[in-house]
Amino acid sequence: MSTGTSAGAITGTATSRSTLTAGSRIGLGIALVWFSLLVLIPLAAVVVTATEGGWSTFWDTLSDPDTASAIRLTVVEALLVTVVNVVMGTVIAWVLVRDRFWGKRALEVVIDLPFALPTIVAGLVLLSLYGPDSPVGVNVVNTRQGIFLALLFVTLPFVVRTVQPVLIELDADVEEAAASLGATRLTTLRRIILPSLAPAIAAGASLAFARAISEFGSLVLIAGNQPGRTEVASLKILKYVETGNPAAAATVAVLLLLVAVAAIVVLDLISRRAAERG
């Protein structure tokens, strides 16, 4: 044990304050410079560009009818998609964990596909079946249903993958105890299972919502981009960039960021309430 104690002594004295040696100081310096140049300064540039015109410029951009309608459409579609994901994601996770049937392993791969596919390919994938030349005669190009479908595709794994591990850990004994005490299956679901899953469902939902409001690639080919009708916020940002109006682009970008943060906070509160009620 003598080496153990001496080793403990080394780390003990070393961790009391900064442990940076000359070498790791240089490494940290290089890493911070690169990280600032790549991420921090560019993101700061977006915020500064959005706000340097003052409140009136910020407000003028957002009250432009087309921009306002793009933001409204994006938020509404993202909310709808999140609701569907909360229900379907939980059911899918449930089936993957509790059900046994032939071909279940294949479903696992199918669920990961939307994350693995490039977003532009995701759009093309949906167009091949639900676009022009559709073998089933459905055409969602230039419609809000098309946007909804694309968002549903790219957000599919979030709720499934956050709920699944919690459901695996969930003790079946508690459910059996509830059942033996006379609880119906519905009561068990409502009082035992859903409260334990609530934080995971909320976490998955906020990820799905954040992804849905910022989604771009999968919508480029499907949405059709008609101002006031099928133009979403990310495509509006692109249009502002391409028409040489970076301040307006930055304004919409900052607003999207605020909406995403607000959604995360709200869902966190909801999940805490639900977990406490259980």
Next chain:
Amino acid sequence: MASRTRQRTGPAGLTARLVVVVYLFLLVAWPVSVVVQRAFDPVGQPGGVGALWERLSAPDAVYAFYLTLTVAFWAVVVNTIFGVGISLLLVRQRFRGRRALSVLVDLPMSVSPVVVGLALVLTYSTGLGWFGSILSETGVRIIGSTPGLIMATAFVSLPLVIREVVPVLEEVGTDAEVAARSLGANARQTFWRITLPTIKWAVVYGVVLSAARAIGEYGAVRIVSRGAEFNGETATLLIQNEYQAFDEAAAYAAAFVLVMAALLALVVVTVVRPQEGSES
């Protein structure tokens, strides 16, 4: 099939199973299979393996895939070196601002790709970027040239290596490293002989995820690739351009390659994952 069912699968359970299978089939499995089928048999165009190969060996397509692989390669190299370095610093060292840094390095994944592109343009474009005047004086072009594509790609895939390496480093602790140091190994020997072998599979996993993300990046790349005398058409941009130019056959051919790359990444990830567990 049904006889192996552990719990009783009641009518509710069977309904749930049916709903899930139909939902996933309509949303993912069927559309993906139609893309593969369209690649070999496009509407109103000659089909077959030969035609597919011809479309993929067209000069535009070759250029696009070459550019995609070049950009992805450098982005993954940069992210791997940065990712392993910053993970070691975050887990093994104590310094002011460490907590803040560990939160910030996870930020890039939650930024919309369009905003990533916009952010880089606002910083590095010679016309309106913060560093625009310095760049145009020194003659360095970032936006509308390959370095810009590499930066955009590195940005969107930045946390992937870190997310894999940090938990492994935290779990294995410092015993082996401290022992090696006390036996006289220097910092470099300890890193190559002790630290790197323990995080090897986490790094491989992170690299595969980064490479898949880098090859498929579209939004950020689309915004920074705009340049007067630069052809920044990567594979994902090629798909969009061909599709919008009504050459759907070429778009489906390129998409087929990216679908196969995504499936390959999924397979590699499933193979690598358990090994990491048995290693630690």
